[in-house]
Amino acid sequence: MCSSNSVVQAQKLVDQLRVEASMERIKISLTAADLVQYCQDHRRSDPLLTGIAASSNPFKDKKTCVLL
Template identity: 65%
Template sequence: MSGKVCSSVSVAQARRAVEQLRVEAGLDRMQVSVTGRDLVQFCQQHSRSDALLSGVPASANPFKDKKPCVLL
């Protein structure tokens, strides 16, 4: 009985995987060169306001500790 349960579960998983692949295959995709160019342009335009590139000022950082941790 457990063999039938396992095989029915694997068949159901395979069907879901095939359906997902069909959906992905049917998507319209943009050309990589156009998308890449747009991505580079966007990154260059927003690089000054990007916290990962320029850092966060200490006064505006909500995660900075207010006081140092003191162990007793």
């Protein structure tokens, strides 16, 4: 019983590896170039680069903390 279970698991693994091996891969250099281009095209609207205006920041503290 145990050996037939391991054979079934091994067959499933082989089938999965065949599917993964047959997938068409994208070159990393092309993907990186696309990512750089996207970042350059959208840098003006990126809040990490431009910051968030104090008037539109929903996480800004309403009151300041005063230490005595």
